[in-house]
Amino acid sequence: MTELPPIPAGLPPETLRRSVDPAQLPFDTTAELADYDEAIGQDRAIEAIRFAIGMRHRGFNLFALGEEGTGRRNLILQYLRGAAAQRPVPDDWAYVDNFAESSRPRALRLPPGRARALERDMDHLVDELIQALPAAFESDEYRGRRRRIEDEQKERQEAAFGAVQEQAAAREVSLIRTPVGLALAPLRNGEVVSPDDFKLLPEDEQDRYRAALEAMQQQLEDVIKRVPRWERDTRARVRELEQEVAAQTIAHLMEDMTGRWADLPAVTAFLDDVARDVAENVAEFIGNGEDGEARTAPPRRRRHHGPDGHFRRYRVNVLVNNETVAGAPVVLETYPTQPNIIGRVEHIAQFGALITDFNLIKPGALHRANGGYLVMDARKLLMNPFAWEDLKRALRAREIRIESPGQSLGLMSTLSLEPEPIPLDLKVVLIGDPMLYYLLSHHDPEFSDLFKVAADFDWRMERSSGNTLLLARSVATLARKEGLRPLERGAVARVIEQASRDVGDAARLSTHMASLADLVREADYWAGEDDAPLIAGRHVDRAISASIYRQDRVRDSVQAEIRDGTVHVETAGEVIGQINGLAVLELGRFSFGRPSRITARVRLGKGDVIDIEREVLLSGPLHGKGVLILSSFLSARFGVEKPLSLTATLVFEQSYGGIEGDSASSTELYALLSALAEAPIRQNLAVTGSVDQFGRVQAIGGVNEKIEGFFDLCRARGLDGSHGVLIPATNAGHLMLRQDVVDACARGLFSVFPIATIDQGIELLTGVPAGGMDSRGRFPPGSINRRVAARLATFARRAEEMGAPRQVAVVARSGG
Known part of the structure; x- marks a missing residue:
C-alpha cells in the first residue's frame, strides 16, 4: 500500500x-552610516548599462525594463553623467540662410561655444552695415560719381535729340514738345505751319514737307528707341557703382570678422555669401534717394519675415550652444512628442498669412543630446503620434531631419522649409516596463536592431x-x-x-x-x-x-458584509461540498485577502466537471486551466479502469466579478472530493494553493494577504484555537505575516498548515484518512479515496443500467 x-x-x-x-x-x-548612492540588488542591470555606455557601435542603444520605483531612472542618469563627464564636449550647431535657395537652410557645425560668438558677430555686422552703408552712399565721392553718370546720360540724350533738331531745321521741320510727347511739324519762314495753312500750300510743297516729316519721324523714333537702353545702361552703371561702394564698405567691415573665422571654411564661405548678398541687395540698407524713388532697381529678391524684415536672413540661428557645457550632454526628455524630439519649424502670422524662415527652426532633444545621451520614457514616447517612427528613422539614418508630420507622411503640399540634415551621434536610453519591451521585441522588427542592450531591473x-x-x-x-x-x-x-x-x-x-x-x-x-x-x-x-x-475602506466593507451575513462565509461547523477559498483583491498598490465560499455538487452524468464561472464567462484562462488540471487528476486516480459517469458543478458563491488565476484549483478539488465522498469539510479552515495532475499542491502568490484576510474574519467572530489556513508547503518560506497574526498563532488561537499533497489536505479538512492505493489499485476501507471510488462506481453502474454512453475521461467544459 x-x-x-x-x-x-x-x-x-x-x-x-x-x-x-x-x-x-x-x-x-x-x-x-556612510552614504550609499548605488543601486542595491541590480548587478545585472548595472552590467548592461556599463556595456551599453562603452559600446560605441551602431544599434547598441539601451532599453531599461523594470517596475516603476526600482530606481531605474536615477541609476541610469547617474552612470550616464559619470560617463559623459569623461567625454569631449560636442560641437555647436546653427542654421543660416542658403542665399541660393532660401527654402533649404544650411547647417553650420562649429567648435564648442563658438556658435553664440558667430551669432553675436553677425548681429554686430548687420548693425554696422545699417549705419555704414547709408553713410557711404551719402559721401561726396559717391554723389559726384553718380552725378557724372547721370549727367552723361542726360548729355547723350540731349546730343541725340539735338542732332535730330538740327537735321529737322535743315529740312524746314520743327521738333516740338506736346503734352503727350515729342512731335514734328512743318516750318515756313521760321513759323510752324498750322494744319489749315498746310492744306493751302501747293501740292508739290505739301509733298516735299510730307517726305521730310517721314524721314525725320524715322530718325526721331530711332532716338526714342535708344533712350530706354541708355537708361538701362545708366542704371547698370549706377548699380555697379553702388556694388563697388558697398563691396568696399563691406570688405572694410568684414576684414576683422573674416580673420577671426578663417579657421572654419564653412563659416568663411557663409561670410562670402553674406558679402555678395549685401552687395546685390544694397538698396535694402540705403533706402530711397532724394526723389523718393529707390536708388536702384528692386533687388533680385526681397524676403520680409518678422519684425526686422530682410535683415533676418543675415542672422545665425543657434540650435545647440555648448559654451558652458562640461563633457557630453545627458538629456532627459520628459515630454517626447515628435517636435520635441526632432525639432520643429515655427511660423509667424503676418497680414493673415503664416510665414517662416530659418530663424524659426527650433531644436529638439536629438539636437541637444547629440554627441551624448538621450533618456526618454518608452510609454510616453509610443503614446505620441509619429514620435517613435521618426526617432527610429533618425537612428537608422544617423541624421536629424526636421520635418512636420505632414511632410514625413507626404500629406503636405504647401511650401515649407527643408533644413539641411544634421549628422547624429548619440546613445538613446528608453525606460519602460517589461511587457512593453517584450511587445516591441515581438511586433517591431526594427526594435531589436536599434536597441540591442536590455538592462533588466529586478524588483x-x-x-x-x-x-x-x-x-x-x-x-x-x-x-x-x-x-x-x-x-x-x-x-x-x-x-x-x-x-x-x-x-x-x-x-x-x-x-x-x-x-x-x-x-x-x-x-x-x-x-x-x-x-x-x-x-x-x-x-x-x-x-x-x-x-x-x-x-482599506473597501477591505473593511468586504469584511463587514461577511461578518453581518450579507456575504455567506462560515467559520464554524462542517459542511459537505463546501469550503472556504482565499483570493487577493488589488486596489492600486494595496492588496488584501478576501475569503470566498466555494461549493461543489455531483450527480449522475457524462463525465463533465462544469465550472460555472467559466460557463458565464466570469473566469479567465488560468482559472479554466486549473479546473482542467483537477479534472485530469480526478480522471487519472479514479477513472483508469472504469469511465466516470458523473456531472459535477463548481462555483464561487456570491461572486459577481471576474475570477482569474489557478490558486483555487486545490480548493475546488477538495470541495469536489468532499461532495463525492459525502465527507463534511471543517468550515473553520480556509484553503489556498494550486494543484498539478499528480495531486501535488503548488505555490501561489499573495499568501500573506490571504492568510490575514481569513484571520481578520475569524478574529472578528472570535478565535477559539480551531481556526487556520492551509497553504502550499512551498509557500512556507515566503511568510511575512502581520505581528498580530504571529502573536495569535503563538497563543494557539490560529494555525497555518503547510500542505504538500491533496491527500494531506483532505485528511486535515475532513478528519478522515485519505487512504493510499495498494498494489491491486484499491484504497483502504473508510478512507476518503475509497468512498470517492465507491460513489463513482455506483454512478457507473447506474449509467450502465440506464444505457448511458460511456466516457473515457473527465472533461472540464468551457464557456461558450
Missing part, C-alpha cells in the same frame, strides 16, 4: 515572520546581511539628503521587514526604493508629531498602519 505523508502540524510562530533583531545591526542610528533581491546593511545605508543617505530625522536601528529593522513583506518573501528584499523612501518620509512625519529627535520603530509601524488605513 502506498504510504501517505503524515498530516502536518501548524507552522511554529517563529517561521511565520522573519524578524530582524535590532541588536544585530552594527549601528545605533543611521547618522553613523527583489536576496535578503543577505550585506544587502541588509546596504539598504540601511541607502535609508541613511535618503534621510540626510532630504533633511529627515536619523533612524534608530529598531526603525531600520522594521523597514527591512517591510521590504520583505512588500515582495511576499521572507528570504528576499524589495528593490522598490520609492515605496521604502515614502515609508521613511511618513515615519519622519509621525516622529515629528511626537517631537521625537529620532525615528523609532513605533513610528515606522504607525506609518505602515496609517498608510493601510487610508486605503
Whole structure:
C-alpha cells in the first residue's frame, strides 16, 4: 500500500515572520552610516548599462525594463553623467540662410561655444552695415560719381535729340514738345505751319514737307528707341557703382570678422555669401534717394519675415550652444512628442498669412543630446503620434531631419522649409516596463536592431546581511539628503521587514526604493508629531498602519458584509461540498485577502466537471486551466479502469466579478472530493494553493494577504484555537505575516498548515484518512479515496443500467 505523508502540524510562530533583531545591526542610528548612492540588488542591470555606455557601435542603444520605483531612472542618469563627464564636449550647431535657395537652410557645425560668438558677430555686422552703408552712399565721392553718370546720360540724350533738331531745321521741320510727347511739324519762314495753312500750300510743297516729316519721324523714333537702353545702361552703371561702394564698405567691415573665422571654411564661405548678398541687395540698407524713388532697381529678391524684415536672413540661428557645457550632454526628455524630439519649424502670422524662415527652426532633444545621451520614457514616447517612427528613422539614418508630420507622411503640399540634415551621434536610453519591451521585441522588427542592450531591473533581491546593511545605508543617505530625522536601528529593522513583506518573501528584499523612501518620509512625519529627535520603530509601524488605513475602506466593507451575513462565509461547523477559498483583491498598490465560499455538487452524468464561472464567462484562462488540471487528476486516480459517469458543478458563491488565476484549483478539488465522498469539510479552515495532475499542491502568490484576510474574519467572530489556513508547503518560506497574526498563532488561537499533497489536505479538512492505493489499485476501507471510488462506481453502474454512453475521461467544459 502506498504510504501517505503524515498530516502536518501548524507552522511554529517563529517561521511565520522573519524578524530582524535590532541588536544585530552594527549601528545605533543611521547618522553613523556612510552614504550609499548605488543601486542595491541590480548587478545585472548595472552590467548592461556599463556595456551599453562603452559600446560605441551602431544599434547598441539601451532599453531599461523594470517596475516603476526600482530606481531605474536615477541609476541610469547617474552612470550616464559619470560617463559623459569623461567625454569631449560636442560641437555647436546653427542654421543660416542658403542665399541660393532660401527654402533649404544650411547647417553650420562649429567648435564648442563658438556658435553664440558667430551669432553675436553677425548681429554686430548687420548693425554696422545699417549705419555704414547709408553713410557711404551719402559721401561726396559717391554723389559726384553718380552725378557724372547721370549727367552723361542726360548729355547723350540731349546730343541725340539735338542732332535730330538740327537735321529737322535743315529740312524746314520743327521738333516740338506736346503734352503727350515729342512731335514734328512743318516750318515756313521760321513759323510752324498750322494744319489749315498746310492744306493751302501747293501740292508739290505739301509733298516735299510730307517726305521730310517721314524721314525725320524715322530718325526721331530711332532716338526714342535708344533712350530706354541708355537708361538701362545708366542704371547698370549706377548699380555697379553702388556694388563697388558697398563691396568696399563691406570688405572694410568684414576684414576683422573674416580673420577671426578663417579657421572654419564653412563659416568663411557663409561670410562670402553674406558679402555678395549685401552687395546685390544694397538698396535694402540705403533706402530711397532724394526723389523718393529707390536708388536702384528692386533687388533680385526681397524676403520680409518678422519684425526686422530682410535683415533676418543675415542672422545665425543657434540650435545647440555648448559654451558652458562640461563633457557630453545627458538629456532627459520628459515630454517626447515628435517636435520635441526632432525639432520643429515655427511660423509667424503676418497680414493673415503664416510665414517662416530659418530663424524659426527650433531644436529638439536629438539636437541637444547629440554627441551624448538621450533618456526618454518608452510609454510616453509610443503614446505620441509619429514620435517613435521618426526617432527610429533618425537612428537608422544617423541624421536629424526636421520635418512636420505632414511632410514625413507626404500629406503636405504647401511650401515649407527643408533644413539641411544634421549628422547624429548619440546613445538613446528608453525606460519602460517589461511587457512593453517584450511587445516591441515581438511586433517591431526594427526594435531589436536599434536597441540591442536590455538592462533588466529586478524588483527583489536576496535578503543577505550585506544587502541588509546596504539598504540601511541607502535609508541613511535618503534621510540626510532630504533633511529627515536619523533612524534608530529598531526603525531600520522594521523597514527591512517591510521590504520583505512588500515582495511576499521572507528570504528576499524589495528593490522598490520609492515605496521604502515614502515609508521613511511618513515615519519622519509621525516622529515629528511626537517631537521625537529620532525615528523609532513605533513610528515606522504607525506609518505602515496609517498608510493601510487610508486605503482599506473597501477591505473593511468586504469584511463587514461577511461578518453581518450579507456575504455567506462560515467559520464554524462542517459542511459537505463546501469550503472556504482565499483570493487577493488589488486596489492600486494595496492588496488584501478576501475569503470566498466555494461549493461543489455531483450527480449522475457524462463525465463533465462544469465550472460555472467559466460557463458565464466570469473566469479567465488560468482559472479554466486549473479546473482542467483537477479534472485530469480526478480522471487519472479514479477513472483508469472504469469511465466516470458523473456531472459535477463548481462555483464561487456570491461572486459577481471576474475570477482569474489557478490558486483555487486545490480548493475546488477538495470541495469536489468532499461532495463525492459525502465527507463534511471543517468550515473553520480556509484553503489556498494550486494543484498539478499528480495531486501535488503548488505555490501561489499573495499568501500573506490571504492568510490575514481569513484571520481578520475569524478574529472578528472570535478565535477559539480551531481556526487556520492551509497553504502550499512551498509557500512556507515566503511568510511575512502581520505581528498580530504571529502573536495569535503563538497563543494557539490560529494555525497555518503547510500542505504538500491533496491527500494531506483532505485528511486535515475532513478528519478522515485519505487512504493510499495498494498494489491491486484499491484504497483502504473508510478512507476518503475509497468512498470517492465507491460513489463513482455506483454512478457507473447506474449509467450502465440506464444505457448511458460511456466516457473515457473527465472533461472540464468551457464557456461558450
